[in-house]
Amino acid sequence: MxxxxxxxxxxxxxxxPMIDVMLILLVFFMVTSTYLxxxxxxxxxxxxxxxxxxxxxxEATLMIRIxxxxxxxxxxxxxxxxxxxxxxxxxLAEEPLMQVLIxxxxxxxxxxxISVMDAAALAGVQRLRVLRLEARP
Amino acid sequence: MKLTRPKRxxxxxxxxALIDVVFFLLVFFMLIGRMDxxxxxxxxxxxxxxxxxxxxxxxxxxxxxxxxxxxxGDDISVADLDAALSAELERQPALRLRINxxxxxxxxxxxxxxxxxxxxxxxxxxxxxxxxxxx
Numbered sequence: 476m477x478x479x480x481x482x483x484x485x486x487x488x489x490x491x492p493m494i495d496v497m498l499i500l501l502v503f504f505m506v507t508s509t510y511l512x513x514x515x516x517x518x519x520x521x522x523x524x525x526x527x528x529x530x531x532x533x534e535a536t537l538m539i540r541i542x543x544x545x546x547x548x549x550x551x552x553x554x555x556x557x558x559x560x561x562x563x564x565x566x567l568a569e570e571p572l573m574q575v576l577i578x579x580x581x582x583x584x585x586x587x588x589i590s591v592m593d594a595a596a597l598a599g600v601q602r603l604r605v606l607r608l609e610a611r612p
Numbered sequence: 613m614k615l616t617r618p619k620r621x622x623x624x625x626x627x628x629a630l631i632d633v634v635f636f637l638l639v640f641f642m643l644i645g646r647m648d649x650x651x652x653x654x655x656x657x658x659x660x661x662x663x664x665x666x667x668x669x670x671x672x673x674x675x676x677x678x679x680x681x682x683x684x685g686d687d688i689s690v691a692d693l694d695a696a697l698s699a700e701l702e703r704q705p706a707l708r709l710r711i712n713x714x715x716x717x718x719x720x721x722x723x724x725x726x727x728x729x730x731x732x733x734x735x736x737x738x739x740x741x742x743x744x745x746x747x
Contacts, residue, residue, distance in 0.1 A: 514742065584716045
């Protein structure tokens with residue numbers, strides 16, 4: 476005779492729905508998430524970089540003006556970013572230690588300054604300075 | 613005619629309904645919420661191919677196309693900016709300031725803040741850019 480009491484079964488919690496929900500959550504995050512792809516360009520370099528740059532004087536200087544309309548002017552000639560990059564590459568081939576100064580108009584859009592800095596960086600300019608406007612915003 | 617009685621819901625089916633509700637609540641909060649401190653105005657950073665990876669940390673100064681300011685997602689006036697930056701700099705001496713300016717913002721609304729931040733003692737100021745063209 477079997478006198479053992481049957482073990483009472485508690486409420487059954489199935490893990491399958493939980494796993495389904497977690498998978499749905501995962502897919503949801505993957506599909507709907509938008510990631511901002513942001514980079515940065517240093518505007519003020521940490522002091523160790525600054526001292527290193529100040530230690531050797533530049534051999535030559537080239538100034539790029541940015542007009543109020545965003546036009547980039549090098550030695551009196553308006554250039555687009557690609558042409559500016561080519562020109563800077565040629566200048567750097569002759570004078571590798573050349574310093575490039577950027578003189579932007581206060582009314583120029585931020586994109587134009589970044590485009591000039593971008594072209595200079597692509598051309599391999601190591602010494603780049605932006606002449607900042609000192610007026611109150 | 614045979615009338616069958618509907619089956620009673622089991623315990624596991626009740627839990628599934630609960631999970632569904634929780635899931636939809638989660639979706640609701642995700643849709644209306646924001647996960648990062650964003651500016652109260654539209655900011656589309658300028659495009660650059662040579663930007664470096666953005667390190668974590670620091671505070672973000674957002675500048676709108678018309679020159680409006682927001683510090684870490686909250687509107688701030690020009691007059692209050694120096695005090696806010698100084699207070700933050702006291703707490704974090706190696707503070708990084710990210711200037712997230714709209715690409716059409718005039719430079720007279722952007723560059724003076726770099727100078728002011730440097731004058732306050734910030735030694736790590738970066739301009740936020742994006743490598744992706746969206747037009």
